[in-house]
Amino acid sequence: MAWTKERLEDVVRTRLAGARLVVVANREPFIHVYDGSEIRCMRPASGVTTALDPVMRATGGIWVGHGSGDADRAASDEQGRVAVPPEDPSYTLRRVWLSREEEEGYYYGFSNSALWPLCHAAYTRPRFEVEHWDAYRLVNRKFAQAVLEEVESEPAIVFVQDYHFALLPRLLRQARPDLIVVQFWHIPWPNPETFRVCPWKEEILSGLLGNDLLAFHTQYHCNNFLESVDRYLEARVCFERFAVTRRGHTTEIRPQPISVDPDEITALAPADWEYEERRMRNKLRVGNLPLLIGVDRIDYIKGIPERLRAVDRLLNKYPEWRRNFCFIQVGAPSRTHINEYQALSEEVRRLVEEINWRHGDDSWDPIIYLHEHHGPDKLAVLYRAAQACVITSLHDGMNLVAKEFVAARTDEQGVLVLSEFAGAACELSDALIVNPYALDQLAEAYQTALTMPLGEQQRRMRRMRRQVADNNIYRWAGMLLSAAGRLVEPKAPYSVRRGVRQVHDNGVPLLT
Secondary structure, rough: OOOOOOHHHHHHHHHOOOOEEEEEEOOOOOEEEEOEEEEEEEEEOOOOHHHHHHHHHHHHHHEEEEOOOOOHHOOOOOOOOEEEOOOOOOEEEEEEEOOHHHHHHHHHHHHHHHHHHHHHHOOOOOOOOOOHHHHHHHHHHHHHHHHHHHHHOOOOEEEEOHHHOOOHHHHHHOOOOOOOOEEOOOOOOOOHHHHHHOOOHHHHHHHOOOOOOOEEEHHHHHHHHHHHHHHHHOOEEEEOOOOOEEEOOOEEEEOOOOOOOOOHHHHHHOOOHHHHHHHHHHHHHHOOOOOOEEEEEEEOOOHHHHHHHHHHHHHHHHHHHHOOOEEEEEEEEOOOOOOOHHHHHHHHHHHHHHHHHHHOOEEEEEEEEEOOOOOOOHHHHHHHOOEEEEOOOOOEEHHHHHHHHHHHOOOOEEEEEEEEHHHHHHOOOOOOEEOOOOOOHHHHHHHHEEEEEEEEHHHHHHHHHHHHHHOOOOOOHHHHHHHHHHHHHOOOOOOOOOOOOOOOEOOOOOEO
């Protein structure tokens, strides 16, 4: 039976036993910003919010997220609540307000200068600062307080997203043992020897074991987590059941790869497809050349310099492609406050200039670099126009661009060039699987993609499209929420005082 929005709604109605669903994520699904004197609502560029918004539309409930838009306060009520989406409200967004110092320490500091490089094997050294850790702890407590205010004394399933909230499950468990807490860790989990360098590894592991269920993209990441717990905590680790028991509480560990909503992506295709493609090609001045595309945030885990150097290698090895194809790289600015991201942005810009100078001329450049955010509608045109989509992650939890590209190809054409170090490679085996560190192999994949016969493109794409359709975002959410639903009934009732409750950490109130 296929997983659909309707089936997910049925799961929520029949299996959650009336428990309220609360999603916690750093990103909010809708941001309010000032446009002159007017307030405009926009959707942020985020794989997590893109994946979860259709889930929340299907289930209702509450999304607790950081209010980051400059008009968010004006658009929210006194408690930071606003109904979304604006055109058809179906769930509640509860915003948590952070000071600039808190955001700097928690998000740019510990989350993205310590945990992000620690978990991604991209050879960028993590930076551990005590003040960043303190901010991370404080913000996790703020989010815990917001969740408790929203659920009051009612039964609830709290669905926590990602590495920003490693401490949150334990805080919720201490305040409300009856809550069902499920967390999805969207990035890889490192091997125990790598994780060993973290000064607060025990606190992070203890926080995550506050979950009833903790999920990762792949079995490999589950294994790494269990081995980390086994090495650094006093706990009973069961590798047969993939579960950890500590202080009388058991946490199940399971792989559950995230996906996309293929129907939503298909709906983004313009009514007059040929007109939109011509307009895009005219704007970029690429004529009818075959296009290779890359779509990424500017991030050192994405392997953008490697894929650009492979363009240089392709043109050196196969000079007949000069003036006969174009590589379009969409590079959305990301985490520009962090030095490593600033350096990467400059490296990408310099590489594009060097390769275009070496191989291009007055009327043709091999690489077009679009250093800007692209909305889903613009990406849909690029996906459909491309001969191939190139993903060269040096290490990635999943990479939803791979699945977006496949879902967008209703014509059953096009080639996916996919890094073996992206989680999507475990599912999309009909892609051209490459090692992005091996530039000659990557250049050969470009050559194969540019010359692949239509029949082979179609055979590969049909199989990948079936995989994405069968294992869509509703299946991902449905499997996790079904597992959470099975935990609701066995929980003993928990009586709490109505009103605002204080989350405590070692006996000290977290919010005063």
